[in-house]
Amino acid sequence: MIALVTGAGVRVGKALALALGTAGYDLELCCHRSLAATERVAERVRKLGRKATVRQVDLADGAAVDALTSDLRRRHRRLDLLVHNAGTFARTPFPETTRTALAHALEVHVAAPFFLTQGLLPLLRAARAPSIVALGDIFGERPVVDFAAHCVSKAALHMLVRQLAVELAPKVRVNGIAPGVVLWPSEELGQGARDAALTRVPLAREGSPDDVARTVLFLAREAPFMTGQLLTLDGGRSVPL
Numbered sequence: 434m435i436a437l438v439t440g441a442g443v444r445v446g447k448a449l450a451l452a453l454g455t456a457g458y459d460l461e462l463c464c465h466r467s468l469a470a471t472e473r474v475a476e477r478v479r480k481l482g483r484k485a486t487v488r489q490v491d492l493a494d495g496a497a498v499d500a501l502t503s504d505l506r507r508r509h510r511r512l513d514l515l516v517h518n519a520g521t522f523a524r525t526p527f528p529e530t531t532r533t534a535l536a537h538a539l540e541v542h543v544a545a546p547f548f549l550t551q552g553l554l555p556l557l558r559a560a561r562a563p564s565i566v567a568l569g570d571i572f573g574e575r576p577v578v579d580f581a582a583h584c585v586s587k588a589a590l591h592m593l594v595r596q597l598a599v600e601l602a603p604k605v606r607v608n609g610i611a612p613g614v615v616l617w618p619s620e621e622l623g624q625g626a627r628d629a630a631l632t633r634v635p636l637a638r639e640g641s642p643d644d645v646a647r648t649v650l651f652l653a654r655e656a657p658f659m660t661g662q663l664l665t666l667d668g669g670r671s672v673p674l
């Protein structure tokens with residue numbers, strides 16, 4: 434079994450890579466800036482007895498995405514699992530948001546998953562039970578002030594999940610996960626905001642990268658009748674009270 438994970442060197446992506454390696458997948462690990470960290474993840478995956486290759490690619494660069502898919506099609510005969518994990522989380526107060534900032538969020542969250550999937554479709558279709566999982570966000574379903582580019586682009590990613598589920602059925606299943614707080618982005622939001630957010634979480638804790646990894650594995654291996662779904666993974670935060 435072969436899986437590709439984007440943003441695979443740190444944080445959630447690192448946990449995904451290690452969980453998938455443990456579950457028996459050979460891995461294509463994509464990174465952008467975290468090359469050294471991703472090489473270390475690959476080394477740990479190899480120690481598990483699986484193959485791991487590191488790819489450094491800027492997913493905001495369409496030509497680089499196309500070059501990646503071409504190379505993967507030359508090197509592999511099939512792809513069992515594609516995980517669109519890479520993401521950006523930049524504060525973009527609406528009055529100051531530039532076209533460049535919006536375009537970047539859309540490139541990483543929408544265009545890259547769109548064209549990576551398109552380019553890898555022949556490999557996915559050649560697998561026995563292929564699956565795609567995209568990491569969305571609870572803020573792709575509702576707005577949060579000062580994060581317009583993030584919310585709008587994640588909302589588009591959620592629609593891409595639903596669209597591709599229909600387009601690629603019945604062979605390829607496509608699902609997403611919409612996490613709440615998993616690892617707090619301390620550079621963008623302070624500790625006070627974290628504590629306030631956690632008071633709204635019935636399960637009273639942050640999610641862990643392992644929570645996300647287990648859900649990706651569930652969607653990939655244990656949910657053969659599920660497609661086009663966004664699973665909310667937020668400790669109950671979005672349950673209406």
Ligand SMILES: NC(=O)c1ccc[n+]([C@@H]2O[C@H](COP(=O)([O-])OP(=O)(O)OC[C@H]3O[C@@H](n4cnc5c(N)ncnc54)[C@H](OP(=O)(O)O)[C@@H]3O)[C@@H](O)[C@H]2O)c1
Pocket residue numbers: 439440441442443444445446463464465466467468490491492493517518519520521522541568569570571611612613614615616617618
């Ligand atoms: N953590 C949370 O609480 C939370 C909450 C809701 C949703 N999510 C979503 O879950 C996913 C994983 O979360 P995370 O917190 O681990 O994400 P993250 O740390 O913000 O970013 C994950 C990876 O995305 C990669 N990336 C960003 N821009 C890229 C680009 N232009 N080209 C290629 N790779 C790029 C980065 O790779 P490099 O490091 O190699 O540059 C990074 O390692 C993301 O999609 C995120 O939006 C997370």
